Amino acid sequence: MTASTSTAEAPAGLLQQARALLIRTMTFYRDDPRTASWLRERLERIEAPLRIAVTGRVKSGKSTLINALVGAELAPTDAEERTQVNTVYQYGPEPRITAYTPHGAAQNVPVTTLDPGTIRDLQRWRPDEISRLVIDSPSPGLQAITLIETPGVSSSAVKETGRSALAQILSEADAMLYLTRHPHQTDIQFLQSAHELEVARRAPINTILAFSRADEVGSGGSDAMPSADRVAELYRNEPRVRSFAQYVLPVIGLLGQAAATLDADDFDALAALARLSSAEFENLLLSADRFVNSTTPETVSTTTRQDLLQRFGRFGVEHAVTLITRGAGDLKKLRSALLADSRLNDLQESLHQQFVERQEALRARSVLMAVEMVLRANPRSGGRQLRGEFERLLANAHEWDELRLLSALRSGQVRLPPHEREAAERLLGAFGNQRHIRLGRRPDAPESELSNRASDALLQWRTLAMDPMRDHVHREAARTVLRSCERLIADTSVRDTAG
């Protein structure tokens, strides 16, 4: 997978070092079967898909978004928030549900197909009965990433979230996708505490903040999406949001889910609705109740309507019908149009850009966290060397310097002139981790252009790093960018010798 290719490219890469440390720790604890097996599990995770925690405020659309990302209706969506259990959705050849009790025992739940009802029932067990649900699904959406759904923050049904949920997320996941309907103090507090933990401060967890129910912000009119974009833009510039989340974007989970689960019957029903006159349709969709109870057109039954509304949402139905009248004449077209409008693609793109491309650093972070947890929980003599190694890796890795500086730049702790700031963010990999993106060039740019560009940047930032007019913090920042430039050049030379 991607992990192995990246390790081939950089033999002494961060992940490789972290992996070596993990193996050494495993050897060190080999006489303790429980710790060793726990560490082995972590080692296996390095090769498994990237683990992303999907968390957020209560009813922020976590399940809907998970369904949309998976491409199948797995996670139960309900009006009532009851989820108390961490649920892991991972790729598996056969549908399977495994429930773990807090004592570590695994229980296989016999299922032939996965349906939200079963999962819902399991999720409503109390945390002292079931600590974790692992759901294997053959959905293609899970091949690259594993999703972990957590109980909502500040829910009235579920007590004791917050701190414990946080610790779990940080220890279980490589990156975090935080959902909210609208940024609230609770969200900021949660993100802040996630960044204030000891290890997180030195190696921050990557976070994407998504406005997950963008269609319901405001009055939920047909122009919901452009205004949601503007809201996202507003919060992208809000220092307190910016310093905790690398990326802020709106997404309509329901549309994504609708697109993923759209079938021919749905399309027929929607097409029937699209044949109504605009005035009729407007009256029909005035409220959800009206839509369900109405009898026009007669071909669409009440249960279909309920089902549509449940899966699409009122905005989804309205939008789908508008798309059909505008020419999305068949199922496939409608599906792609819905998908495009849900912004799910944007989300997936930024997931890719922020998480998958950086997975080496993210995985290394998780590995180091695991090592740290073991060293802290089972201290024994002789562990000092491992500890030292751990500290060295944590302190020296340039990847985290980059992340920290990005966060500082965005929160305004470090201020650079606008053009310098943009250049610095790009070089640090804010817009994408690939070399040509970092250098601001097209993907097909010739090697010579890239290396020239890298050298120019190197010179420029070297000057800035030694500029006596700047204070220590800014020179330090410039030095970090400079190191990124050096890496880009080193990368060039590696490639030259390889080619």
Add this chain to the structure above:
Amino acid sequence: MHCELSPIRVFPRERDRHNRTVIETALVELIDRTTAECVGQQRPDLHHRMRQIRNRVLDPAQLVLVVGEPKQGKSELVNSVVNAAVCSAGEETTTAVPTIVRYSEEPSAQLVQQEPSPDPAALDRLPVPIERVHNELDQAVSHGRPVTRTEISLPRAILKNGLVLMDTPGVGSVSASLTATTQAVVAEADALLMVSDATQELTTNEISFLRQATALCPNVALVQPKTDIVPQWRQVVELNRKHLSNAGISAKIFPVSAKIRVRATSAKDPDLNTESGFPPLLDYLRNELAGKHEEFTRKLVSHNITDVVDQLMTALREELSNQNPRTATETLLELESAQRRAEDLKRAVGRWQKTLSEGIQELYSDIEHDFRERSWTIQHQVGEIFDEADPNTTWEEFAEWLSTSLSESIADTFGWLDERRERLTEQVCDELLREHIRTLPNVERIQAPDPLDRVPEPTPPKNANYPRKDQILTGLRGSYAGVLMFGLITSMAGLPLMNVVSISAGLLLGTKSLNEEKDSRLKRRQAEARAAVHRYVDHVTFQVNKEGRDTIRNLHQQLYDHCNRVTEQAQAQVSRTIQDIKREAERSAVDRDERAREIKRKLEELTVLRKRAAMLASNRIAAA
């Protein structure tokens, strides 16, 4: 553009108005009395609160606060209620400044600014055209003008009874400073409309906000807009009903849809209007709030007075319950400690006296022993000296040596005595002053006395001179015997009595007896000298001992006096303290009883006040 869908009730009628003033007077009187109690109890916080309530009772307007988390549709709700876009609502805008909507014949709008000055009256009102109020507000805020609120006046029937709606910034929005203002205003409101949209159930934050708010304002209703978006809003409303009852909050729930309302208004469709859920809400505002102003004010006043009086009574009860046992215990403790001190002192007296007498006894014997030992050494030396030396020839030298060594011994002994004095003083003072500040007595340094002057010098032996004639006599006596003895022997050999042999023998024997005589005289002299020195030293010893005893007695007296003085002072102080405590306890008992009586009286008064306030709530007018 605006249309009122329900018939307008005409308010207030003349009789009502009369009734109202009577009740108002009663209420204000009640409030004033409570305020006076607050002042008496020195509770400026409660006093301030009562003043707010008083202003509210006298103000005919009824402030209905529209509160809730951001982006729930608060502004849209206000707009829908008055059928005009007076509050800026939308996805991107967030209410930053409260908007107040009230009744007037002519529509108008004002931006109210407050200069950052301590004077509360420094409000600056800036009239703006009502159509452009949002733009003006945005401009003013972006120019950094301190706009505190927008005031809109509209000719709407629903506002005619004095209903004032206030749209507030969202609670818990990312910009936190706005939240504090909302909280402060809640205390002044007659009623709250909590807005939480119907797409999801109440969160813990919202419930805890409601709980806080209900403590300050008893009339709360939950409005759940956006019912048009989701089909399962009924389920959400049911869930919220459950959450509210779990949290112990009684509030009506109004699910509404602004979108349907707008459509109903433009289509003038009463069915649609019913569907929008607004008629019950308007009814609530009009009848429950506006129509029941009197009951409402009463409820509010009752709620607040009860609360304030409860707080005052709690404080007083606490004082009452804390007062008695605490002071008594304290007195007892103080007394105990004073008595303990007195006992300590007594014990200390015994201790130091014992130490002192023991020390002094020891000192007596030690000093005597010490000097005796030294004098013995001297006598021993004297004996040795006079075994050989002739007192006749060495007397002068000897006398000098004797007086020097005696003086040295005396000095040594008294030096040692002085050291012992210091040590003893310290010991005694330690015993005495263990719990007092350590003051060493001012005892004089002991000077070595010079008793030698008072002792007659030792006399040299009397038969010091051996006169020549005695010597000749002694020599003659010896030689006579020799001549006679040897003359007789030689006469037998026919020699004359006086011959060479006898004369020689006579000379020899004469010399011998002279020498023997001299020798025995020396022995006698030496013995005499020894005896004289012995007597002398004895005498000196006696004198030194006497001096030493005197000194020690003196020291004893000084130490005793000092210690006695200190202890007596301390004892006097302790007994004074004990008396003080007793007197204080007697006096404070009197005071306490008086204060307790006062508190009890106050409590009774407050109980009456509370009863009257409670009667207000149970709908009986307590005007008397």
